[in-house]
Amino acid sequence: MTSDNGSSGQTSGVATRTKVHPYEAMFQSFRSRRERAETGSVVIKASELPWQQSRQGRSRYYIHIDGTGSAVQDWMVFGKEVHTESGAHTHQGGLVIYVTRGHGYSVFDGERLDWKVGDLLVLPIKPGGVEHQHFNLDPSGSSEWIGFVFLPFLHATGSILTQIKEQKGWRDE
Structure with a gap:
């Protein structure tokens, strides 16, 4: 049985479920995105975000x-801290990578590209993607980029x- 509002359910009273028309679901999605744009965080403080270790390296999202x-x-923005080297993927x-601390190099499909603070790297667009890995050369500490x-x-x-390749020393816990 279907009512004018698009809901359907069982008359036994055991279960009722609502089916939203795809057009109405689109309105709900747009409304949700608008509300997030109006009420979401506009300042994201690094000091409030944890560094997290993965098989690719140490990241802050x-x-x-x-x-x-x-x-x-529609964006993903993350910090990467490279002590010696990242994993490869x-x-x-x-x-787009912006270097914020240290210096090192990245290998994009076998080609070494050196970088330092203030440099911007753009991973090229290629069929099948780009294999890459990042290395720190700063003897005074780790390098960081966003x-x-x-x-x-x-x-x-x-x-x-x-x-x-997983980052050296990675253990899946």
Whole structure:
């Protein structure tokens, strides 16, 4: 049985479920995005974010792919701290990296590219993605950079991500 508002349910009273028309679901999605843009965080403090270790390295996520707290949507923004070297992985280009501390180099598909504070790296867009890894050369401490990923572009280019090599010393806990 279906009512005028699109709800359907069982007359036995055991269960009732509401089916939202796809057009109405679109309105709900737009409303939710608008509310997030109006009420989400506009200042994200690094001091309030934890560094997290993964098989790729040590990262701090300012805006994560599944995050909901920021007013900014459709972006992933993260800090990477490189003590000696990161893991190696492949994904599509379009990622932008801004170096904030130290100096080192990255290897993009076998080509070494040196960087230092203030440099901007742009991972190239190539069929099948780009294999890459990052290395610190700063003897006084770790290097840091911030990565920016525009998610609609990431999804439009296939969302590939393949781990090639884990960071040295990584243990899956």
